[in-house]
Structure formats: structure tokens, C-alpha cells
Amino acid sequence: AQSVTQLDSQVPVFEEAPVELRCNYSSSVSVYLFWYVQYPNQGLQLLLKYLSGSTLVKGINGFEAEFNKSQTSFHLRKPSVHISDTAEYFCAVSESGSARQLTFGSGTQLTVLP
Amino acid sequence: SQTIHQWPATLVQPVGSPLSLECTVEGTSNPNLYWYRQAAGRGLQLLFYSVGIGQISSEVPQNLSASRPQDRQFILSSKKLLLSDSGFYLCAWSTRTLEAFFGQGTRLTVV
Numbered sequence: 102a103q104s105v106t107q108l109d110s111q112v113p114v115f116e117e118a119p120v121e122l123r124c125n126y127s128s129s130v131s132v133y134l135f136w137y138v139q140y141p142n143q144g145l146q147l148l149l150k151y152l153s154g155s156t157l158v159k160g161i162n163g164f165e166a167e168f169n170k171s172q173t174s175f176h177l178r179k180p181s182v183h184i185s186d187t188a189e190y191f192c193a194v195s196e197s198g199s200a201r202q203l204t205f206g207s208g209t210q211l212t213v214l215p
Numbered sequence: 216s217q218t219i220h221q222w223p224a225t226l227v228q229p230v231g232s233p234l235s236l237e238c239t240v241e242g243t244s245n246p247n248l249y250w251y252r253q254a255a256g257r258g259l260q261l262l263f264y265s266v267g268i269g270q271i272s273s274e275v276p277q278n279l280s281a282s283r284p285q286d287r288q289f290i291l292s293s294k295k296l297l298l299s300d301s302g303f304y305l306c307a308w309s310t311r312t313l314e315a316f317f318g319q320g321t322r323l324t325v326v
Contacts, residue, residue: 135314144221144305144317145259191259203315205251207258 103128103194107206114182115214122177122209124192134175135193135203136166145191151175162186187213217242221306221318228325234279234293236321238306241287246308248289249315250281253303265289301325 108123126132133152137145149160156168166177175192192206221238228234240246250262261274263281271281278297282290289306301324307315 133314137317142303142320142322144319145307145315146317147314150314203249203309204261205259 103132103196103204105192105194105204105206107192107209109209110207111210111212113212113214116184117181119180120178120182120186120211122190122192122211124175124177124206126173126175126192126194128173128194128196130196133195134166134168135195136160136164136175136177137191137193137205138162139189139191139208141188148177148190182211182213184213184215187211217308217316219306219308219316219318221321223321224319225322226324228296228323230298230325231295234291234296234300234323236291236304236306236323238289238291238318239287240289240308243287243308243310245286246310248283248287249307249309250289250291251305251307253305253320254301259305263291296325298325 104127106125114120135150136148138148139145148164149158149166151158151168159165164177164179166175168175189208189210191208193203195203218241248265251259252262253259262279263271263273265271265283268283268286279293304321304323306318309315
């Protein structure tokens with residue numbers, strides 16, 4: 102069975118500083134990987150996804166993530182954060198071909214400080 | 216383009232009352248449909264998913280149920296709500312193997 106671990110529940114960072122949100126997964130088969138963002142009292146919005154090909158994936162709002170198969174990781178990065186990036190971020194995994202679809206991590210609250 | 220509608224946005228219900236949350240999808244056919252629950256300070260828990268009309272898979276045993284009476288309609292129900300049913304409920308749809316698209320959510324408070 103697939104699982105996702107987000108190692109940090111809270112990440113405070115100052116505005117314009119870089120940030121990395123960590124995500125590790127486990128699965129016995131090939132996977133698709135996703136990062137979602139959730140603003141307060143809203144649904145989830147897709148930031149980026151890895152399906153195949155290049156291991157460095159670029160998404161919206163200046164975020165990028167790198168798939169590392171040997172370390173089973175998919176960490177999310179941004180070189181310079183803004184106040185508006187304050188939100189909860191979820192990593193998710195889907196086993197390719199599975200109708201059960203996504204398994205989510207427990208989320209990381211990113212708080213950007215002025 | 217595809218859109219997903221979920222309502223109501225907020226709901227306050229007494230313990231023991233029934234529940235019905237509705238979700239509809241437009242602009243796509245035969246989607247996979249999902250109900251998730253997000254408790255305060257916690258991640259997303261998959262409650263039910265459906266790959267077709269009348270086909271419901273339950274992930275967590277509880278007093279909630281789901282139904283899919285039409286291809287693009289997914290309903291979450293309960294006959295008697297518990298305090299522990301409070302949370303943020305999210306409906307989502309997906310194509311066969313790609314990312315899920317979420318509704319705006321329903322904030323349920325059981326009092």
C-alpha cells in the first residue's frame with residue numbers, strides 16, 4: 102500500500118527567503134506524485150505534478166519539485182517566498198493505474214513572516 | 216471546461232440529525248468521484264470513492280454513506296450525525312490516472 106510522509110507540520114520562513122517542504126513516499130509500484138496548496142476554508146489547488154520524464158518539475162507560483170526515486174522523495178522548493186504563499190501544502194501519491202487515486206500526506210503549514 | 220460544484224459551503228447541524236451533502240461535476244463524463252474529510256489540524260482522509268454510477272467503495276467504516284445516482288453527482292449522507300463528524304468535507308473528481316480536482320468544501324459543525 103502507498104503512503105506519504107510530510108516531515109514538517111509547520112514551517113515558518115521570512116519573506117524573500119528560500120523554502121523547502123519535504124515529502125517522502127512509499128510504494129511497491131511506479132507512482133505519480135503531486136503537490137497541492139490549500140488556502141483557508143478553500144479546496145485544494147494543484148501546484149505541480151510528476152508523471153514521468155524529467156525529475157525536476159516546475160509548477161505555478163514559482164514552485165518546483167524534484168523527484169528522487171532512490172530516496173523516494175518529492176520535495177517542494179521555492180527560491181524566494183512571498184506573504185501570499187502562506188497556506189497549507191499537501192503532498193500526494195497515486196499508484197499508476199489505481200482507481201483508488203490519491204493518498205495524501207498530513208500537510209505542512211507554511212507561514213511567511215514579514 | 217470542467218467545473219465542480221459542492222454545497223452548502225457551511226452547515227451547522229445538531230447531534231442526531233441527518234446529513235446530505237451534494238457534489239456535481241460539469242464538463243466531463245464518467246469521472247472518478249471522491250469524498251474526503253479534513254479534521255482540524257489534520258490531513259485529508261479519503262472516505263468514499265466511485266468509479267461509476269452505483270459503484271461506491273468505502274475506505275473508513277463509520278456512520279456516513281455515499282451514493283452516486285447519476286454519472287456526475289455524488290452525495291454524502293448520514294442518518295444520525297455525531298460530534299466527531301465535524302470537519303471540512305471535500306468532493307473531488309479525476310480522470311482515470313491523473314490529478315484530482317477539488318470543490319470548495321463544506322464546513323460541517325455538529326453541535
